[in-house]
Amino acid sequence: MDCDLAVVFSPRFAEGADQFRLDVAENPNDTEESIWCFLCEAQIYGVDEARKRFLEVGPDxxxxxxxxxxxxxxxxxxxxxxxxxxxxxxxxxxxxxxxxxxxxxxxxxxxxxxxxxxxxxxxxxxxxxxxxxxxxxxxxxxxxxxxxx
Structure with missing residues (x-):
């Protein structure tokens, strides 16, 4: 989770979401990266749309x-x-x-x-x-x- 802090305090939510999506693609069991992607996308698209785009991951x-x-x-x-x-x-x-x-x-x-x-x-x-x-x-x-x- 190398960019969590940058995402929380930066308006660069699209970049953050892209990074978290790449991270989950690399590690499809990373629960937190999926959640952080949601947090970014909720800022971009709103909560409902971000939930539709939610990244599925394996069990934690x-x-x-x-x-x-x-x-x-x-x-x-x-x-x-x-x-x-x-x-x-x-x-x-x-x-x-x-x-x-x-x-x-x-x-x-x-x-x-x-x-x-x-x-x-x-x-x-x-x-x-x-x-x-x-x-x-x-x-x-x-x-x-x-x-x-």
Missing amino acids: SRLVMREVYNMFKDGGDPQKLVSTFSNARKIECFYASLYAGLYYESQNEMDAAKVHIVAACQTPYGSESDDYMAALAKVHCSCRNWSIN
């Missing part, structure tokens, strides 16, 4: 990411996702909150997006990990001027 071994994938692909309840993983492993709680926030953002529900992405940063995994996605969540908040303290 991570339960949280299978649920996230289905939520983006079919529509769903981000709050339910977060509740489902609220007492799960640290990393699952983080990913559920992060992707719930990104889902809300794709729906242009920025207040809900902020709540969940800030919460992702405040999870033990989000605040302690040097994982790429934990860093992405922090940069996302910083670029949106959302305090994580």
Whole structure:
């Protein structure tokens, strides 16, 4: 996921979508690349059309990411996702909150997006990990001027 940050904070959504489509063509089991392609295309075409164009990928071994994938692909309840993983492993709680926030953002529900992405940063995994996605969540908040303290 080498261009996730550029896509989130750049108006170059078509380039981002093209890159994510290439990435999925190379690795047809990459759940997150499929979701990031959707996030780009939702900005270009709107959520309904982006969902029609959603990239199919193979099953993800991570339960949280299978649920996230289905939520983006079919529509769903981000709050339910977060509740489902609220007492799960640290990393699952983080990913559920992060992707719930990104889902809300794709729906242009920025207040809900902020709540969940800030919460992702405040999870033990989000605040302690040097994982790429934990860093992405922090940069996302910083670029949106959302305090994580």
